[in-house]
Amino acid sequence: MRIVALAGGIGGARFLRGLREAIGPEDEITVIGNTGDDIHLFGLKVCPDLDTVMYTLGGGIHEEQGWGRTDETWSIKAEMKEYGVGPEWFGLGDRDFATHLVRSQMLTAGYTLSQVTEALCVRWKPGVRLLPMSDDRVETHVRITDERGTRAIHFQEYWVKLHAAVDAEAIVPVGADTAKPAPGVLEAIAAADVILFPPSNPVVSIGTILAVPGIRAAVAAASAPVVGLSPIIGGAPVRGMADKVLAAVGVEATAEAVALDYGSALIDGWLVDTVDEAAVAAVEAGGIACRAVPLLMTDVAATAEMARAALALAEQVRG
Ligand code: GDP
Numbered sequence: 001m002r003i004v005a006l007a008g009g010i011g012g013a014r015f016l017r018g019l020r021e022a023i024g025p026e027d028e029i030t031v032i033g034n035t036g037d038d039i040h041l042f043g044l045k046v047c048p049d050l051d052t053v054m055y056t057l058g059g060g061i062h063e064e065q066g067w068g069r070t071d072e073t074w075s076i077k078a079e080m081k082e083y084g085v086g087p088e089w090f091g092l093g094d095r096d097f098a099t100h101l102v103r104s105q106m107l108t109a110g111y112t113l114s115q116v117t118e119a120l121c122v123r124w125k126p127g128v129r130l131l132p133m134s135d136d137r138v139e140t141h142v143r144i145t146d147e148r149g150t151r152a153i154h155f156q157e158y159w160v161k162l163h164a165a166v167d168a169e170a171i172v173p174v175g176a177d178t179a180k181p182a183p184g185v186l187e188a189i190a191a192a193d194v195i196l197f198p199p200s201n202p203v204v205s206i207g208t209i210l211a212v213p214g215i216r217a218a219v220a221a222a223s224a225p226v227v228g229l230s231p232i233i234g235g236a237p238v239r240g241m242a243d244k245v246l247a248a249v250g251v252e253a254t255a256e257a258v259a260l261d262y263g264s265a266l267i268d269g270w271l272v273d274t275v276d277e278a279a280v281a282a283v284e285a286g287g288i289a290c291r292a293v294p295l296l297m298t299d300v301a302a303t304a305e306m307a308r309a310a311l312a313l314a315e316q317v318r319g
């Protein structure tokens, strides 16, 4: 079975680790990763979501944090601070720096982001084929209004520096409108037997991937069933501030509102957590098959169970 999953960072990566556990040896997973969170820092190209997927599946992730490397040290950051060179708010450890150095060196030499990602995965052996959504530069910006007035800031500044404490007025994936899907992305979607939306951020992870021209249409047109898992449980994101970016696009932070926002033109099935059992009827009324199962990714076994439920629902809705 050929499984395609769209993925952001922590939510996507943790789900994929369970999915990898749930499938058989003949099954293969292609991951289309969000690159809208990418940022250039210290002259380096940083791809937080691709790296979170790569490190998590490759056994190099800092488990408790959910991002960055295990056993990290921070000498470079301290040295940069001595020079007065920031930003200080973005956590890049020494081991993580090596990844960004390799990536930036290869990009400067003329390799595409897809080629670089493949090269980095030679080391990490994630057990999936990891494709960036696009080789073109896309960077999500957030419009805010504060004491300095109304302006657009990079998503990372909004998320990491401001902790989404200011209301997001608009989310703009700058560059997405002219970006092309990376090689293999549309082909993988067309050839898929199942397409999954992990419990990733619907706006700035999955939404950004779908904003690359051609990807949304390819998912909608795919012969494979499309099944998503709710990142919202009991009216709140399990971790992070997804409610803030949902508000910016006028979507309530509930399991049913997220499903209905994707809509039956895009997804065929949706899993909500058992605490959101009451949402099942509303989702099904929207033409999307819905089941309530435990959706907390407490460990790999629980996450694999979620993946099995998603694959089972895909079989049920297969037309
Ligand atoms: P990011 O790029 O690191 O923000 O990660 P993603 O976009 O892939 O996923 C973020 C989303 O994961 C957040 O909106 C969370 O609500 C969701 N999430 C995190 N942990 C869990 C969990 O255990 N269960 C579910 N259902 N969602 C989760």
Ligand code: CA
Pocket: 008, 009, 010, 034, 037, 048, 049, 204, 205
């Ligand atoms: Ca992200």
